[in-house]
Amino acid sequence: MSAAPTLPWGTWLRVFVRLFAVQGSYNYEVMIGNGIAFAAEPAFRLLPGGRDGPAYQAAMARHSRYFNAHPYLAALAVGALVRAELDGEDAVRTERFRTACCGPLGAAGDRLVWAGWLPFCSALALLAYGVGVSAAGVVALFVGTYNVGHVALRAWGLRAGYREGLKIAAALGSPVLRQGPLHVARGVALVSGLALPLVLHRTSDGHPFSFGLELACAAGLAGVLARWQGRIDGLRVGVLLLVVFLLYSVVR
Amino acid sequence: MTDVGTLALLTMLGAVVGLDFVSFPQAMLSRPLVSATLAGLLCGDAGSGLLVGILLECFALETMPFGASRYPEWGPASVAAGAMAALQHGDAVPNARIVPFAVLAGLACAFLGGQTLVWLRHFNLRVAGRYRDELVAGNAAAVLAVQWTGLVVDFGRAGAVTAAFVLVLEPARTVLAGALHAGADAIAVVVVSTIAVGVAGAAVWKVVHTAKGYQWWLLAGGLAGSAMAVLR
Numbered sequence: 001m002s003a004a005p006t007l008p009w010g011t012w013l014r015v016f017v018r019l020f021a022v023q024g025s026y027n028y029e030v031m032i033g034n035g036i037a038f039a040a041e042p043a044f045r046l047l048p049g050g051r052d053g054p055a056y057q058a059a060m061a062r063h064s065r066y067f068n069a070h071p072y073l074a075a076l077a078v079g080a081l082v083r084a085e086l087d088g089e090d091a092v093r094t095e096r097f098r099t100a101c102c103g104p105l106g107a108a109g110d111r112l113v114w115a116g117w118l119p120f121c122s123a124l125a126l127l128a129y130g131v132g133v134s135a136a137g138v139v140a141l142f143v144g145t146y147n148v149g150h151v152a153l154r155a156w157g158l159r160a161g162y163r164e165g166l167k168i169a170a171a172l173g174s175p176v177l178r179q180g181p182l183h184v185a186r187g188v189a190l191v192s193g194l195a196l197p198l199v200l201h202r203t204s205d206g207h208p209f210s211f212g213l214e215l216a217c218a219a220g221l222a223g224v225l226a227r228w229q230g231r232i233d234g235l236r237v238g239v240l241l242l243v244v245f246l247l248y249s250v251v252r
Numbered sequence: 253m254t255d256v257g258t259l260a261l262l263t264m265l266g267a268v269v270g271l272d273f274v275s276f277p278q279a280m281l282s283r284p285l286v287s288a289t290l291a292g293l294l295c296g297d298a299g300s301g302l303l304v305g306i307l308l309e310c311f312a313l314e315t316m317p318f319g320a321s322r323y324p325e326w327g328p329a330s331v332a333a334g335a336m337a338a339l340q341h342g343d344a345v346p347n348a349r350i351v352p353f354a355v356l357a358g359l360a361c362a363f364l365g366g367q368t369l370v371w372l373r374h375f376n377l378r379v380a381g382r383y384r385d386e387l388v389a390g391n392a393a394a395v396l397a398v399q400w401t402g403l404v405v406d407f408g409r410a411g412a413v414t415a416a417f418v419l420v421l422e423p424a425r426t427v428l429a430g431a432l433h434a435g436a437d438a439i440a441v442v443v444v445s446t447i448a449v450g451v452a453g454a455a456v457w458k459v460v461h462t463a464k465g466y467q468w469w470l471l472a473g474g475l476a477g478s479a480m481a482v483l484r
Binding site for chain 2: 020021023024025026027028029030034035037038041051056057058059060061062064071072110114115116118119121122123125126129130131135136138139142143146147150181182185186187188189190191192193194195196197198199200201203204211214215217218219220221222223224225226229233234235237238239241242243245246249250
């Protein structure tokens with residue numbers, strides 16, 4: 001594979017910013033397909049003939065079709081597709097790549113971000129609240145920590161995708177994507193374990209009940225919900241218990 | 253009643269966090285602990301907003317936005333819930349008593365908000381269908397039009413949903429505040445936080461139980477957290 005053609009900084013920046021809106025027209029037919037074309041469009045202007053050329057129009061038509069992946073790791077696909085178009089890759093090969101990379105990019109992103117980084121940052125914010133940090137501090141810690149990972153992942157994806165082109169398997173084998181979810185899950189377990197008793201302690205500060213009783217009730221509820229996971233939904237059980245308590249508060 | 257200025261600010265906040273949830277930029281401003289705290293701040297009591305936000309965040313850990321699955325929308329719902337907890341009505345009802353209502357309202361609104369996201373996706377599909385021929389031909393203007401329409405409509409949807417939630421919940425809050433037993437103040441937050449922490453505990457287990465050795469990390473954290481809480 002030849003060296004990647006150099007993209008002007010302005011083009012990088014436009015593509016990068018548009019990546020944050022990749023799900024802007026999310027729908028049940030092409031999913032984020034239109035968003036992929038939208039994000040890659042500034043780079044396609046560099047194709048022979050510019051915006052009025054047939055290469056540009058063909059690329060826009062190809063990439064506004066169905067595509068689905070984790071929104072953050074879609075950056076990897078956009079980088080690779082831009083590189084493929086600028087290298088003049090065969091359209092059939094590019095289409096095969098688009099089809100093949102949806103599943104891996106979706107699964108890797110879901111594990112790393114939705115089931116890893118997001119709950120970790122939530123738990124970190126809960127811990128901050130539990131130890132008495134102010135409202136501004138809790139919000140700043142959560143938004144700051146989460147977005148360091150978020151923005152870095154999108155930036156890495158775009159650069160790695162553009163560097164590797166259609167051979168992004170090497171990027172998908174990165175230690176961050178392979179080992180990251182395991183380490184983040186352990187972090188979630190540790191920080192959540194720390195945070196939840198402290199949240200309980202702070203929220204019920206000054207009440208007449210014992211902390212031990214509350215903790216035992218919360219742990220019992222968590223145990224029941226975990227034991228029957230799949231059969232009962234924690235969110236619905238929580239709503240039901242709240243309704244019962246609210247009715248009790250009104251009628252007693 | 254909420255004055256027009258506060259309602260406008262809450263609507264704008266709801267629109268921003270609603271847009272953030274899926275469309276742009278997914279910076280997690282839509283998470284309850286952020287949205288509810290900001291709503292509380294706009295209503296003059298960031299602390300009450302944060303309390304409701306933290307409790308809703310415990311519930312939100314239960315839902316992960318995987319793929320095209322349907323999930324509650326937390327942003328506008330948390331704005332409304334944070335506002336309900338923080339609004340001062342001069343009715344001398346302590347905000348602690350209203351916390352269970354605010355949290356329950358937040359959960360109910362999150363489910364309703366999630367349904368409006370489904371409608372948005374069907375709307376986006378109709379817009380894309382209108383431009384089908386241009387998209388097949390590789391017309392960049394059509395790609396931009398579809399994308400910008402989705403973004404603008406999502407912004408408007410989230411704002412409208414937030415305003416509707418606040419306008420519906422506020423009278424309900426007033427009625428309920430009068431009906432709640434005065435003795436419920438002390439126990440209200442305790443009960444809600446016990447339920448929320450229980451749900452969060454199960455949600456965390458769901459996330460981590462496939463990781464090798466997770467139980468030791470969870471146990472170590474739990475013991476240390478409990479010890480710290482007792483010693484505080």
